[in-house]
Amino acid sequence: MKWLKQIYLNNFFFYVFSGLMVVFILAYFYPALYRVAWLLFYIFLGFTAMDFLMLFTNQKFSASRNTPEKFSNGDENPVTVKVTSGYAFPVSAKIIDEIPLQFQMRNFEIKRNLSTGKEDIFEYLLRPVERGEYHFGKLNVFVTSPLKLACRRFSFDEGQMVPTYPSFIQLRKYDLMAFSNTLMQYGLKKIRRIGHTMEFEQIKEYVSGDDIRTINWKATAKKNQLMVNQFQDEKSQNVYMVIDKGRVMKMPFEGLSLLDYAINATLVLSNVILKKQDKAGMFTFSKKVENRVASERRNSQMQKIMENLYNVGTDFFESDFSTLYGDIKKNINHRSLIILYTNFETMDGLKRQLPYLKGIAKNHLLVVVFFENTELDAFVQKKAENVQEIYDQVIAEKFAFEKRLIVSELRKYGIYSVLTKPENLTIESINKYLEIKARGIL
Numbered sequence: 210m211k212w213l214k215q216i217y218l219n220n221f222f223f224y225v226f227s228g229l230m231v232v233f234i235l236a237y238f239y240p241a242l243y244r245v246a247w248l249l250f251y252i253f254l255g256f257t258a259m260d261f262l263m264l265f266t267n268q269k270f271s272a273s274r275n276t277p278e279k280f281s282n283g284d285e286n287p288v289t290v291k292v293t294s295g296y297a298f299p300v301s302a303k304i305i306d307e308i309p310l311q312f313q314m315r316n317f318e319i320k321r322n323l324s325t326g327k328e329d330i331f332e333y334l335l336r337p338v339e340r341g342e343y344h345f346g347k348l349n350v351f352v353t354s355p356l357k358l359a360c361r362r363f364s365f366d367e368g369q370m371v372p373t374y375p376s377f378i379q380l381r382k383y384d385l386m387a388f389s390n391t392l393m394q395y396g397l398k399k400i401r402r403i404g405h406t407m408e409f410e411q412i413k414e415y416v417s418g419d420d421i422r423t424i425n426w427k428a429t430a431k432k433n434q435l436m437v438n439q440f441q442d443e444k445s446q447n448v449y450m451v452i453d454k455g456r457v458m459k460m461p462f463e464g465l466s467l468l469d470y471a472i473n474a475t476l477v478l479s480n481v482i483l484k485k486q487d488k489a490g491m492f493t494f495s496k497k498v499e500n501r502v503a504s505e506r507r508n509s510q511m512q513k514i515m516e517n518l519y520n521v522g523t524d525f526f527e528s529d530f531s532t533l534y535g536d537i538k539k540n541i542n543h544r545s546l547i548i549l550y551t552n553f554e555t556m557d558g559l560k561r562q563l564p565y566l567k568g569i570a571k572n573h574l575l576v577v578v579f580f581e582n583t584e585l586d587a588f589v590q591k592k593a594e595n596v597q598e599i600y601d602q603v604i605a606e607k608f609a610f611e612k613r614l615i616v617s618e619l620r621k622y623g624i625y626s627v628l629t630k631p632e633n634l635t636i637e638s639i640n641k642y643l644e645i646k647a648r649g650i651l
Contacts (some may be wrong), residue, residue, distance in 0.1 A: 222358045225253060256356060261353045264361040269295025274306065274348045276368045280373040283465045285474060287335040290331075292350060294323040301353040302329075303360075307346025309371075311337065337373045340472075340519055345369040375518045376473035379635055383477050384484075411439050446651050447545035448482045448505040448642070450475045450491040454521060455528030457552045460580075462631040465578055471550035472518045474635040478548070480512050481639055485646065489514065490562050493521050495528050500534040504545065530565040537569055546651050548576045548638065554608065559615050561616040567622050574651050576625040576641055585609055 229250055236242040275289040294300055304319040312335060321329055337343065347367045353360040412428050415435035426438035452458075452475060458468040475491055482489040483506055490504030492513055500517040502510075528551070537547070547569060553559045569575050587606045593599045612628055619626045625645075629637040645651060 218359055222257070225358070229253060230331070242335055254432050258356050260354055260356040260358040263296075263298070263356070264352065264359060270350070270352065270363055271295075272304070272348055272350050272363065272365045274345065274369065275373050276345070276369065278371075278474060279377075280335070280337050280371055280380040281376045282337055282373050284374050284378040285336050287332050287334055289330060290319075290348065291328055292321065292323060293328045294325060294352075296323075296352075296354075297325060298355060299324055300355075301357075302330055303351040303353075305349045305351070305467050306333075307349070308335070309343035309345055311339065311341075311343055318445070336464075339466075339469065340373050340521075342369050342373065343373055345371070357641050372500055372519070373517060375469075375476040375560070377476065377515070379473055380477045380480050383635065383639060384480060412436050413439050436577065445506055446487045446646075447541070447543055448487050448489055449541065449545055449547050450478060450489075451533070451547055451549045452491070452493045452500075453495070453528050453549070453551035454493045454538045456523060456525045457523065457528070457554075458550075459523045460552070462580075462583060466523070467552055467631060468521070468523055470580075470631045470634045471578075472521055474550070474638045476515060476518055477635050478512060478638050478642060482642065483510060485643075485647075491517065492536075493526050494533045494536070495526050497529075497532060501540075530562040534565040534568050537573070541573065544573055546574045546576070546642070546645060548578060548642070550578050552579045553612075553615050554582075555611050556614055556618065559618060563618070563622070566619070566624055570622060570624045574645065576627060576645070578627040578629065578634070578638060578641075579612075579615070580634070581612060581628060581630050582608065583632075 211273065229246070232242065232246040232249060236246045242414070272290065272292045273290065277286055277288075280286045288306075290304060290306065292302060292304065294302070300323050302321045302323050306317055306320065308314045308317055310491070317333075319331060319333070323329055345366070345368075346366040349364070350363045351360045352363065412425055413436070414431045415424065415437045423437045423439070425436045425438050434607070448584050452471050454468055458466065458471065460467050462470070479489040479491065486506070488504040488506045489510060490502050492501040493499050500521055502513050502517050541547075549566075553562075566575060585608055589602055589605045589609065591598075591602075593602055616626045616628050623649070627641050
């Protein structure tokens with residue numbers, strides 16, 4: 210009897226039934242009410258049976274859930290529900306979608322009044338804060354007739370799965386930055402320099418000061434005057450984004466871990482790098498180096514980077530910077546821009562890893578990106594009410610000051626740094642890359 214699983218009684222049914230019980234109790238003391246009580250009871254049964262017939266004699270009811278092909282981590286993702294009633298009379302519907310467990314939404318409920326044959330469309334937003342697979346349960350619709358005594362449950366779209374990837378919504382948001390020629394809104398401009406690398410530009414007449422090693426003897430013989438080859442800086446430079454996935458990156462801000470902020474920034478920055486004609490690569494490290502994508506400038510590069518970022522997770526170990534240094538020395542032979550996403554809370558934490566950072570900076574242009582503790586900043590700005598809070602604020606200010614000391618310490622050894630709030634990580638990373646590229650530092 211499958212249809213029995215679809216039957217539910219509304220609260221109104223129990224209110225009326227409770228009223229009838231009161232009438233029967235009164236009939237016990239006043240026999241004159243006995244026949245009235247039974248008459249009302251039979252009328253009640255008749256209306257209930259009519260309500261069931263109205264709900265179960267029409268099978269033309271449909272609903273569907275439309276989700277994106279994949280969710281964007283850390284962003285609001287729209288989910289659309291379409292409901293169409295085929296009943297010959299208006300009905301009330303209560304929609305309960307079984308949201309994936311990761312959202313912990315136990316009170317999701319939407320109520321709608323549906324007209325005959327009219328499609329009703331509504332949308333709700335979901336913000337995932339971790340990557341992975343999100344499984345939806347059933348889309349349940351409880352339909353009630355105008356009598357409101359009983360309701361019927363319809364179930365649709367069971368077992369739908371949506372994967373959650375790094376924030377491709379942010380990628381689209383910042384995509385136009387890669388096409389900007391002047392980038393004046395960021396205080397940067399395009400700088401072109403002529404150098405002596407292997408990328409040929411043109412043949413020109415020799416002038417005093419030109420390198421005689423660049424003389425083109427064939428062109429000189431044809432023109433009967435000295436001609437030299439002119440070269441320009443190579444456009445395609447190697448840029449690697451390195452993500453620390455140790456336990457220091459597990460710290461959450463606004464529901465999203467530092468690791469996921471770094472992953473989202475890496476995806477967006479990779480797109481900007483490729484649009485600026487450079488080669489983008491990435492890898493992660495903790496106890497060992499993983500998720501390696503060699504720096505390339507191919508059509509499939511963004512897809513490779515996204516697929517590798519999808520599977521990155523913290524392993525709760527303390528990161529081994531000596532392994533990182535050894536791997537870079539072994540596998541990255543050409544001078545490259547290395548953007549390292551990590552976090553240092555104290556000077557002691559930095560000094561333990563500083564020899565390895567200095568070693569990397571000898572052969573590459575190293576940018577260390579780490580995070581301000583925004584919760585501490587908010588605590589410092591709060592007015593202290595007692596001695597204990599004053600003491601706590603002093604400690605918090607000490608930690609904030611150490612962050613600024615870390616920037617100064619890195620600068621002493623020619624290591625660039627970005628100290629940023631987690632929510633500003635993407636734009637700060639892009640700005641630093643564009644600054645380095647515009648100034649020709651690499």
